[in-house]
Amino acid sequence: SQQGEEDPQALSIQEGENATMNCSYKTSINNLQWYRQNSGRGLVHLILIRSNEREKHSGRLRVTLDTSKKSSSLLITASRAADTASYFCATDSGAGSYQLTFGKGTKLSVIP
Amino acid sequence: DAGITQSPRHKVTETGTPVTLRCHQTENHRYMYWYRQDPGHGLRLIHYSYGVKDTDKGEVSDGYSVSRSKTEDFLLTLESATSSQTSVYFCAGGDTHRSGNTIYFGEGSWLTVV
Numbered sequence: 001s002q003q004g005e006e007d008p009q010a011l012s013i014q015e016g017e018n019a020t021m022n023c024s025y026k027t028s029i030n031n032l033q034w035y036r037q038n039s040g041r042g043l044v045h046l047i048l049i050r051s052n053e054r055e056k057h058s059g060r061l062r063v064t065l066d067t068s069k070k071s072s073s074l075l076i077t078a079s080r081a082a083d084t085a086s087y088f089c090a091t092d093s094g095a096g097s098y099q100l101t102f103g104k105g106t107k108l109s110v111i112p
Numbered sequence: 113d114a115g116i117t118q119s120p121r122h123k124v125t126e127t128g129t130p131v132t133l134r135c136h137q138t139e140n141h142r143y144m145y146w147y148r149q150d151p152g153h154g155l156r157l158i159h160y161s162y163g164v165k166d167t168d169k170g171e172v173s174d175g176y177s178v179s180r181s182k183t184e185d186f187l188l189t190l191e192s193a194t195s196s197q198t199s200v201y202f203c204a205g206g207d208t209h210r211s212g213n214t215i216y217f218g219e220g221s222w223l224t225v226v
Binding site: 099 | 116143145147152153154155156157160162171202206213214215216217220
């Protein structure tokens, strides 16, 4: 069963706007990751946040983690048409597990 | 990640036939994974390997087997293909580090069972 669930399932914004996607999960984790998937391609790792971190930045990406609420958010600032893709959160199951469980993804469309 | 290649990339097969998907990596990843991706289900783990000849089941392993005789290669076999196994299959590889367990994906194999 899915550990992470992204919200919303689909998001459509204008170029230049910010895009926010959310992920909720059920059990304790060591870290949470976000991946991106362009249509017809494999997933690509974007960013990892550890369970003892609250916020992390990478370029135009900002990730937050609230372990008390078992939730994370991914913010893409100043979106571009090239950001159009599906975005997935992935969690490990804790205890040093090397298995990642993925959510169903948020499909982001950035309109030029 | 160019370090992980899958073959075939596209295949159409008949119900009841065995099918083998191949994954080859050049990054010396210790861990390798097979996922399937279906609309409405996201990615689901089929099997994974934590070393040569060391494999274990994932969430949706029924009807699938795997083998890893070398670090570089991880094979997924559908023993007798069914229409419910029509899907996109992704191989991935990774290693555990103090900083986390990021995994790297191949480009996918599109399988249609008719």
